[in-house]
Amino acid sequence: MSQQNNLDHPKLDLHSRTGTNADTLQRAILDNLFYIQGRFPDVATPHDWYQAVAYTVRDRQLHRWVKTAQTYKKQKSRSVCYLSAEFLIGPMLGSNLVNLGIEDEVREALSALGQDLDVLLEQEPEPGLGNGGLGRLAACYMDSLATLEIPAIGYGIRYEFGIFHQRIENGWQKEISDQWLHLGNPWEVPRPLLTFRVNLGGHTEHYTDDHGNHRVRWEPERVVLGVAHDTPIIGYGVNNTNLLRLWKAEAEQSFDFEAFNTGDYYAAVEEKVKSETISKVLYPNDEAISGKTLRLEQQYFFVSCSLRDMIRIHLQQEPDLSNFHEKFAAQLNDTHPAIAVAELMRLLVDEHHMDWNPAWSVASRTFSYTNHTLLPEALETWSLPLLQQVLPRHVEIIYEINMRFMDQVRVLTHDVCGAVTRLSIIEEGEPKRVRMANLACVGSHAINGVAALHTELLKKTTLNDFHNLWPEKFLNVTNGVTPRRFLLLSNPKQSKLISDRIGEGWITDLEKLRGLEAHLDDAGFREDWRRVKRENKEALAKLLKERTYVDVDPQSLFSVQAKRIHEYKRQHLHLLYVVTLYNRIINNPNLSMAPRVHILGGKAAPGYAMAKLFIKLAHAVGEMVNRDQMVGDRLKLVFFPNFNVKNAQRIYPAADLSEQISTAGFEASGTGNMKFSMNGALTIGTLDGANVEIREVVGDENFFLFGMTAEEVVHLKTNGYHPRHYYDGNAELRAAMDLIASGYFSHGEADVFKPLIDNLLEHDPFMVLADYEAYCHAQSQVDDLWAQPDLWTRKSILNVARIGKFSSDRAIREYCEKIWKVQPTPVD
Ligand SMILES: *Cc1c(COP(=O)(O)O)cnc(C)c1O
Numbered sequence: 001m002s003q004q005n006n007l008d009h010p011k012l013d014l015h016s017r018t019g020t021n022a023d024t025l026q027r028a029i030l031d032n033l034f035y036i037q038g039r040f041p042d043v044a045t046p047h048d049w050y051q052a053v054a055y056t057v058r059d060r061q062l063h064r065w066v067k068t069a070q071t072y073k074k075q076k077s078r079s080v081c082y083l084s085a086e087f088l089i090g091p092m093l094g095s096n097l098v099n100l101g102i103e104d105e106v107r108e109a110l111s112a113l114g115q116d117l118d119v120l121l122e123q124e125p126e127p128g129l130g131n132g133g134l135g136r137l138a139a140c141y142m143d144s145l146a147t148l149e150i151p152a153i154g155y156g157i158r159y160e161f162g163i164f165h166q167r168i169e170n171g172w173q174k175e176i177s178d179q180w181l182h183l184g185n186p187w188e189v190p191r192p193l194l195t196f197r198v199n200l201g202g203h204t205e206h207y208t209d210d211h212g213n214h215r216v217r218w219e220p221e222r223v224v225l226g227v228a229h230d231t232p233i234i235g236y237g238v239n240n241t242n243l244l245r246l247w248k249a250e251a252e253q254s255f256d257f258e259a260f261n262t263g264d265y266y267a268a269v270e271e272k273v274k275s276e277t278i279s280k281v282l283y284p285n286d287e288a289i290s291g292k293t294l295r296l297e298q299q300y301f302f303v304s305c306s307l308r309d310m311i312r313i314h315l316q317q318e319p320d321l322s323n324f325h326e327k328f329a330a331q332l333n334d335t336h337p338a339i340a341v342a343e344l345m346r347l348l349v350d351e352h353h354m355d356w357n358p359a360w361s362v363a364s365r366t367f368s369y370t371n372h373t374l375l376p377e378a379l380e381t382w383s384l385p386l387l388q389q390v391l392p393r394h395v396e397i398i399y400e401i402n403m404r405f406m407d408q409v410r411v412l413t414h415d416v417c418g419a420v421t422r423l424s425i426i427e428e429g430e431p432k433r434v435r436m437a438n439l440a441c442v443g444s445h446a447i448n449g450v451a452a453l454h455t456e457l458l459k460k461t462t463l464n465d466f467h468n469l470w471p472e473k474f475l476n477v478t479n480g481v482t483p484r485r486f487l488l489l490s491n492p493k494q495s496k497l498i499s500d501r502i503g504e505g506w507i508t509d510l511e512k513l514r515g516l517e518a519h520l521d522d523a524g525f526r527e528d529w530r531r532v533k534r535e536n537k538e539a540l541a542k543l544l545k546e547r548t549y550v551d552v553d554p555q556s557l558f559s560v561q562a563k564r565i566h567e568y569k570r571q572h573l574h575l576l577y578v579v580t581l582y583n584r585i586i587n588n589p590n591l592s593m594a595p596r597v598h599i600l601g602g603k604a605a606p607g608y609a610m611a612k613l614f615i616k617l618a619h620a621v622g623e624m625v626n627r628d629q630m631v632g633d634r635l636k637l638v639f640f641p642n643f644n645v646k647n648a649q650r651i652y653p654a655a656d657l658s659e660q661i662s663t664a665g666f667e668a669s670g671t672g673n674m675k676f677s678m679n680g681a682l683t684i685g686t687l688d689g690a691n692v693e694i695r696e697v698v699g700d701e702n703f704f705l706f707g708m709t710a711e712e713v714v715h716l717k718t719n720g721y722h723p724r725h726y727y728d729g730n731a732e733l734r735a736a737m738d739l740i741a742s743g744y745f746s747h748g749e750a751d752v753f754k755p756l757i758d759n760l761l762e763h764d765p766f767m768v769l770a771d772y773e774a775y776c777h778a779q780s781q782v783d784d785l786w787a788q789p790d791l792w793t794r795k796s797i798l799n800v801a802r803i804g805k806f807s808s809d810r811a812i813r814e815y816c817e818k819i820w821k822v823q824p825t826p827v828d
Pocket of ligand 1: 136648
């Protein structure tokens with residue numbers, strides 16, 4: 001690992017208590033083991049040691065953190081508040097060591113104590129506070145904000161149970177609850193004094209105060225407490241340490257004494273249990289809405305706590321809230337926090353007695369909104385009666401916002417083609433519904449999509465009426481990922497190879513990777529590049545063997561699709577191709593082909609039957625293919641269980657081929673595509689999401705493109721799509737589908753995969769069959785290139801050399817310049 005040593009770092013002010021040389025670290029680790037955990041080396045478990053190291057690292061973060069808070073306060077910096085229901089931060093120890101630049105010293109200190117850092121890193125449970133791409137994006141952005149020295153707070157929910165742990169039983173997914181807090185969380189600092197009371201339910205009372213002002217009082221049915229839990233987020237090679245502030249729900253009183261005194265013990269604790277439920281568990285649906293009361297309560301709960309925390313911070317420095325928007329830029333990560341628009345209005349008008357118009361001016365200049373989806377089933381709406389029940393005051397406020405907005409719209413549009421109805425925050429129907437995307441658009445000064453294609457489609461389709469109304473509000477910020485976690489930390493060998501050639505500047509300026517192009521013609525460099533990939537594949541092969549008992553040959557082409565399981569992502573297209581290869585071998589036992597290992601991974605939402613069936617199919621096909629003597633090492637199919645950040649860090653570096661095969665127009669951006677490319681995989685993909693821009697920068701000759709464009713998808717759909725036509729017209733497709741339908745992979749039980757096959761033949765909503773032939777063709781181009789290893793290596797190097805754009809640092813710089821208008825505040 002390329003390391004920078006903080007002792008050489010002029011910016012860091014070290015003193016002995018939190019020093020970072022190996023001797024001081026060793027002392028500190030022992031102290032923490034003893035004084036925090038009450039353990040001593042003879043009896044300490046690896047987990048005890050992990051925690052002792054974690055506390056040692058946290059101590060070193062805390063002193064930078066205090067310094068950071070002081071600096072931001074003194075400079076009165078404008079802060080970014082990133083509001084997100086999910087932060088999929090992943091394990092912290094590794095990335096904190098990298099960002100502090102003390103990995104080598106900690107390793108040395110531990111080896112003097114007879115401990116191996118790599119073993120201890122494995123001890124850390126994953127904080128799975130997100131489903132997939134959206135939550136991981138928020139985590140990458142926190143890393144970049146700190147690294148770019150931007151004052152920022154991430155606000156979210158401290159779920160007691162994060163995303164479920166995926167176990168596979170007989171090929172089916174089983175969800176196991178995730179007890180990540182079970183053994184304690186050394187990274188967080190609970191702030192019991194930083195607590196807000198959050199109202200829920202009840203009714204409102206309108207009255208006139210002593211000065212003749214119209215006022216509203218919300219008489220809630222119940223109150224829950226939101227308690228802050230802070231996790232320091234340190235930037236790479238800087239002192240700036242920002243805050244991830246997550247809210248935990250607690251009961252107002254832990255006992256209802258009246259019930260208790262009358263002897264009803266269980267009724268007495270019921271309220272406590274009910275309150276704490278709010279932050280109990282993450283909803284495990286990616287790209288789908290739940291519509292459940294509890295989900296709405298979660299959203300309101302964290303938004304209310306966060307906004308009131310911002311107001312608290314603001315009033316420490318300023319006399320009133322009239323310039324609140326100058327001090328804070330609040331980003332809505334999708335519509336999950338969109339109720340913030342109404343809540344800030346309530347706080348300003350009802351609680352801080354601002355007039356409506358200035359309050360609206362403040363609110364709408366505070367918020368900006370990132371849209372993450374074009375899928376209609378993922379566009380959040382809440383039934384009005386439900387909203388009324390949970391947030392009666394907010395319904396009034398939303399009506400007020402909407403009435404004023406509708407008046408404005410009528411003047412501006414003269415209601416051309418019914419635009420007024422479509423723009424309305426309230427959707428007519430039985431019952432009426434509140435459209436959260438519309439609320440977010442109306443209440444924000446900027447609206448962005450997450451890749452160029454996605455933003456264009458937003459403007460043309462999903463948010464077309466808003467775009468016609470306010471074209472100037474729309475802009476694109478293509479997603480990015482942090483090269484610290486997803487290259488430096490997770491792929492130390494490739495990182496070292498890069499740094500040996502071009503220095504370490506790429507770590508904070510990823511465009512510098514372009515310097516690698518100058519080494520393209522160096523045969524020794526290409527040789528090293530191949531060796532590193534081989535070693536990463538050997539490591540993954542070993543892990544696959546441990547987790548799945550399948551043997552794979554690291555010489556084979558590793559083709560990987562690892563992401564949430566969803567029909568639009570088309571894992572079934574990938575599986576149809578694997579079955580096609582299998583058929584080819586059966587029909588021609590002497591077939592000479594590039595040996596391939598196909599690796600799938602990803603969780604299915606627990607209620608998403610079709611996605612769960614994909615997982616079963618992957619296992620069923622794998623079971624037959626992997627043990628077929630005739631196939632040998634030419635083809636393997638492995639499902640890597642429990643895809644999470646920890647596993648992702650082992651998978652991305654070992655991929656030769658990245659499968660990014662969603663139906664064009666459905667993947668907003670994708671970030672997995674960027675991580676694979678950064679780690680030297682070539683992509684086989686459609687013109688969807690950020691694939692379009694990845695192909696643009698790496699060069700179309702270094703990318704395996706296939707499939708319909710988003711336009712062609714729409715065109716085909718509107719002109720009548722007949723999947724059976726493709727089935728009838730392609731013998732290999734027919735053979736693959738027939739083999740699955742025959743029960744060959746399911747012990748003769750033809751019923752098991754019938755829903756999948758029927759769905760493809762009758763509806764095929766994501767046009768798998770239409771793209772099948774083009775996909776197979778692109779896969780044979782992959783084989784052709786694989787047969788020329790040196791050419792493959794060149795293209796792999798070029799993918800990395802040109803991937804700089806997809807650093808989350810670039811994305812955050814764009815947000816800072818175009819939306820948030822914030823400047824760095826360095827901490828010395
Ligand atoms: C990057 C990442 C994702 C997003 O992957 P996509 O391919 O963009 O869907 C999901 N889960 C984890 C754990 C990730 O690291």
